[in-house]
Amino acid sequence: MAPRRGAKPKFLLDEGLPRKSSFPTLNEYCSVKHINHDYHLSGAKDRQVYELALRDGRLLVTLNTKDFTPLLSENRPSIISLTPNISNTKADQKILSLAKRLRESEFLGQHFTITS
Numbered sequence: 165m166a167p168r169r170g171a172k173p174k175f176l177l178d179e180g181l182p183r184k185s186s187f188p189t190l191n192e193y194c195s196v197k198h199i200n201h202d203y204h205l206s207g208a209k210d211r212q213v214y215e216l217a218l219r220d221g222r223l224l225v226t227l228n229t230k231d232f233t234p235l236l237s238e239n240r241p242s243i244i245s246l247t248p249n250i251s252n253t254k255a256d257q258k259i260l261s262l263a264k265r266l267r268e269s270e271f272l273g274q275h276f277t278i279t280s
Contacts, residue, residue, distance in 0.1 A: 171268055171271075172193065172194040172195075173222075173223050173263050173266050174194060174195040174196075174197075175190070175194065175195070175196045175197070175222055175224075175244075175259070176197050176213070176216065176220065176222035176223070176224050176225065176241075177196065177225050178199055178224060178225060178226035178228060179200055179206065179207075179208070180226065180227040181226070181227065181246070183198055183201050184196040187256040187260075188256065189257065189260050190256050190263065193263060194263055195222075197220070197222065199213055199216070210228065210235070211235065213232075214235045214240070214241070218241050221241075221271075222241060223242045223244060223271060224241055225244045225246065225259065226244070227245070229243070229275075229277075233275060236273065237273060238272065239272055239273065240273060241271070241272060242271055242272060242275065243276070244259065244262065244277075245276065245277045246278050247277070247279045247280055249280050250280040251280065254280055255278065258278045262276060262278070
């Protein structure tokens with residue numbers, strides 16, 4: 165019998181990012197939700213977005229690093245920062261690559277930066 169794989173991470177896309185359909189391979193691999201299109205929380209405060217990520221056990225993907233990193237701590241959802249000039253295709257590939265190598269211990273308290 166093959167060893168059981170660890171849990172797959174779940175992601176929450178912040179408001180500045182396109183719909184989850186713009187990240188097809190990531191969306192196929194694991195659960196991806198968008199703050200506007202799935203939760204209908206357009207204009208939500210950063211703290212509210214981060215609390216939702218915590219409540220639902222999702223890593224936060226954002227372009228807005230400076231406002232979210234002060235909220236990060238050891239027992240709170242990890243944050244993935246994308247550089248503004250990254251294409252959706254490249255972001256999809258790179259977030260998926262990160263998702264596949266993340267250990268469950270890295271779902272919390274970490275800050276990852278993805279560049280083009």
